[in-house]
Amino acid sequence: MIDNLLKEIGNPDTIGITGHVRPDGDCVGAVLGMYAYLSNVYKDAKIRIFLEKPAEMYSFLKGYDQIDESFAYPGQFDVFICLDSGDIDRIEKADKLFLGARKSICIDHHVSNSGFGDVFHVEPEASSTCEILTRLFEDEYMDTEVARALYTGIAHDTGVFRYSCTGPDTFIALSKLVKYDFDGSKITDETFYQKTYMQNQLLGRSLLESILFMDGKCIASSIDRRAMDFYGATGKDLDGIVNQLQITKGVEVAIFMHEIGTLEYKVSLRSNGKVNVADVASYFGGGGHVRAAGCTMNGTFYDVLNNLSLHIEKQLKDAGIL
Numbered sequence: 001m002i003d004n005l006l007k008e009i010g011n012p013d014t015i016g017i018t019g020h021v022r023p024d025g026d027c028v029g030a031v032l033g034m035y036a037y038l039s040n041v042y043k044d045a046k047i048r049i050f051l052e053k054p055a056e057m058y059s060f061l062k063g064y065d066q067i068d069e070s071f072a073y074p075g076q077f078d079v080f081i082c083l084d085s086g087d088i089d090r091i092e093k094a095d096k097l098f099l100g101a102r103k104s105i106c107i108d109h110h111v112s113n114s115g116f117g118d119v120f121h122v123e124p125e126a127s128s129t130c131e132i133l134t135r136l137f138e139d140e141y142m143d144t145e146v147a148r149a150l151y152t153g154i155a156h157d158t159g160v161f162r163y164s165c166t167g168p169d170t171f172i173a174l175s176k177l178v179k180y181d182f183d184g185s186k187i188t189d190e191t192f193y194q195k196t197y198m199q200n201q202l203l204g205r206s207l208l209e210s211i212l213f214m215d216g217k218c219i220a221s222s223i224d225r226r227a228m229d230f231y232g233a234t235g236k237d238l239d240g241i242v243n244q245l246q247i248t249k250g251v252e253v254a255i256f257m258h259e260i261g262t263l264e265y266k267v268s269l270r271s272n273g274k275v276n277v278a279d280v281a282s283y284f285g286g287g288g289h290v291r292a293a294g295c296t297m298n299g300t301f302y303d304v305l306n307n308l309s310l311h312i313e314k315q316l317k318d319a320g321i322l
């Protein structure tokens with residue numbers, strides 16, 4: 001665990017920052033928040049950001065235009081920081097830079113994260129990586145740019161302060177951020193709630209085609225390659241669909257998947273508390289949190305569903321729900 005982040009970072013000339021593939025709001029907020037913060041601390045250091053380009057709606061955050069998608073860097077970093085990634089496989093192209101750095105630091109909140117890098121700080125109880133960073137960052141180097149990035153991340157991973165991961169410490173962290181001059185509701189409106197017409201159509205389609213099974217305890221839906229191509233959609237356009245499935249009355253587990261290759265699905269799992277979906281996802285090589293996890297699986301939609309169902313059913317039976 002890290003006590004003093006700046007002491008841990010030391011006095012580097014070069015710092016690299018990365019996050020996980022297909023970055024979500026917490027990942028983007030953490031990476032850009034870290035960038036803004038370290039820019040205030042280390043005025044002379046060369047700070048680089050390596051990340052898959054996040055959606056345009058995040059372009060209001062400082063450092064967005066500095067994001068390097070090429071992952072190409074000729075030298076070795078003094079310090080390389082990995083944020084919001086539960087394992088090293090999820091930083092894909094940045095792994096060589098991370099492993100090759102003089103000092104590698106991992107800060108994260110996934111229960112499935114057993115820790116990697118020279119120094120790691122994993123708080124599975126934290127709502128978000130941005131909540132952890134809010135605690136680790138010193139007031140002296142905070143400013144509006146840092147605060148709004150961290151606020152964005154906390155808002156996303158807590159479903160705008162609603163999910164059960166939102167605890168007293170989350171609000172303590174938020175109280176430190178909201179004193180800065182930014183419009184929090186504008187951020188959540190524009191980056192969390194707002195959907196394009198196409199995204200809403202995909203949501204509608206997913207709900208219409210969803211199936212309810214296991215005595216109404218489980219709901220599942222999918223979007224195949226053909227539908228994705230028809231709408232010109234990418235995986236990012238499907239964010240939030242699984243959460244809508246999850247709030248179906250009576251449901252314990254929601255499964256949403258979309259086809260990313262031939263007979264290959266990216267699976268998102270959400271639980272209302274009785275089933276540990278991180279365990280289910282880990283079994284299939286993925287991971288995440290107790291109530292929100294994901295993995296990649298092969299087969300048809302029904303193959304994938306059958307495989308997942310075995311594990312979910314067992315947990316529901318063990319809990320006396322089925």
Ligand code: AMP
Binds near residue numbers: 110287296
């Ligand atoms: P998602 O369903 O993609 O929103 O992901 C839910 C949670 O599970 C997030 O915290 C992700 O970091 C984690 N997660 C999703 N997919 C994977 C995966 N393939 N491997 C490990 N963790 C994952």
Ligand code: MN
Binds near residue numbers: 020023024026
């Ligand atoms: Mn994330």
Ligand code: MN
Binds near residue numbers: 127
């Ligand atoms: Mn996160």
